[in-house]
Amino acid sequence: MTLLALPSNREESWRWSDLSALPEIAARQPQGGVPERLPWLDCATGGPRLLFVDGRLVAAESNPGIVGIGAVDIAPSDHALARLVGHEGWTLRLASGHAPLGLVQVIHASTGAADHLPARIELDVDAQASVVETFLGHGWTNRLSEITLYKGARLMLARRILSEAGYVSLADRVTIGEGASFTLTTLAAGGADTRLDGEVRLAGDAAYAEAGGALLARGRQRHDANLVVRHEQPHGVSRQVWRSVADDQATCSVAARVEVARGAQKTDGEQSLKGLLLSRTGTINSKPELEIFADDVKCAHGATVGELNRDALFYFASRGVPAEEAKALLTGAFVADALERIGEEAAREAFLQDAGAWLAGKQADTE
């Protein structure tokens, strides 16, 4: 890519992002090679596995099964980063009455340069899938996923960004049909900066959407999540639970918006955006937004930013627990609110461990 046109901070939806590293990463050549450790989740049910290194499938380490590799049927995007994704990627399409699939696992590893990849998930009537995506490496990993859930379909999507450096930008366009359920949980627990964009439409009656996660940042790291949940039909339920932790000079930003269309009566929306500052020089930006055009809806939202409770820290200390260990436990409990919502046990346990490892890394840093 020769011309990388990036939005500036003057645009409202990009004000908290720092994209300045991207042109340099985009100009790099990938180092190549497969990561030594591939953190596949150990789960009894098996399921398709895909390893992408620098945006290319590594066939020897993958077992795509029903997942298609190749041209992806996806509408172009006008999103500043997602528009770069091209046409080659992966597709998970499940018909009604398909056989149980197991857990779909996708690992995206970057060896230092930029790669862009689209994905398409389409679940037909009453189809069900659970997908875990893991991000590794140190380049710029850029993704656009288009997700369509037909009547009664259920998708559990969980993503963990463990990349040690670089940038990870993930954009989603999600359409949820009647009585269908979509849950997305994202954990950022590495050293990369992130930009997460989501546009979730509850397009059928009594659709369910959950979109949230935990953003952990230290050093000069920046995480930036931007989410719009649109209730277009009645009886929809949406939950956005975000927990952000900023240490050192790091910044976590969450802009979460709920829109309720005129006819979307009996909508039940809830937002909980909580931030925890581990140092006074960290920054948490929270921007909860509601736009409601129906008159019979229930929408709750709460946004708080705070520090670890001093009384709790002394209580731990008085029982013999050293300060850093107490801080890690209290911070772990804080982010668990978001991660414990993951319905798939193997994924939930792994994500809680990843968050714990991040917090333990914090301990190592200060000792």
Place this chain on the structure above:
Amino acid sequence: MLNITNLHAAVDDKPILKGLSLSVNAGEVHAIMGPNGAGKSTLGYVLGGREGYEVTDGTVTFDGKDLLDMAADERAAAGLFLGFQYPVEIPGVSNVQFLRTAMNAQRRARGEVEISAGDFLRLSRAQADALGISMDMMKRPVNVGFSGGEKKRNEMVQMGILDPKLAVLDETDSGLDIDALRVVGEGINRIMRKPDKAVLLITHYQRLLDIVQPDFVHVLAGGRIVRSGGPELAHELEREGYGAIAA
């Protein structure tokens, strides 16, 4: 075991303790009584090592070591237990996790091996049973949704599991009904009334001292101990009030 000499302490630059001296030997129970604002809770926090409680003069030794030189968690590992007047709620951390973390941190600090999960569960079940706390409650977040009495009983469960040498109990009797007071008092006797242990009971009232009978009673007023005596002093205070004695 505990030697406090001429202790001065301030909170936000305001002097609270003004020359307090006290010696506690192994096998003894001491009660500290006194009017509101006398510095009773401050004494507990200073001994516990809470931030913001600044010692401006004096010394405190615990088993011959300089207590004031240790961080709060080191004091606990050395065998000091501070019972809280208002036990803290910790959402997201279960009692079992809290206590096992505490116990293992103390053991590591003392150079001992960590306790196994099975041994820990057996130990916590025994202590919880003795204080009428169910294992179901032990698996719930620390003190969250517990009544005032349950929180105080939970403090005693913690004390029983951590098995300290010296317990400083700050108004452990406040907010308890008569039955709970008996359970807590008997818990203190069972866990701490031993020749190698000692207790400093900070309290307003005689009623706990009917169950946990002190060897010594001290009256704390104006940041100093103004009178010391045997158990009869507590009865005298109950009859005549602090005014007459602390004056």
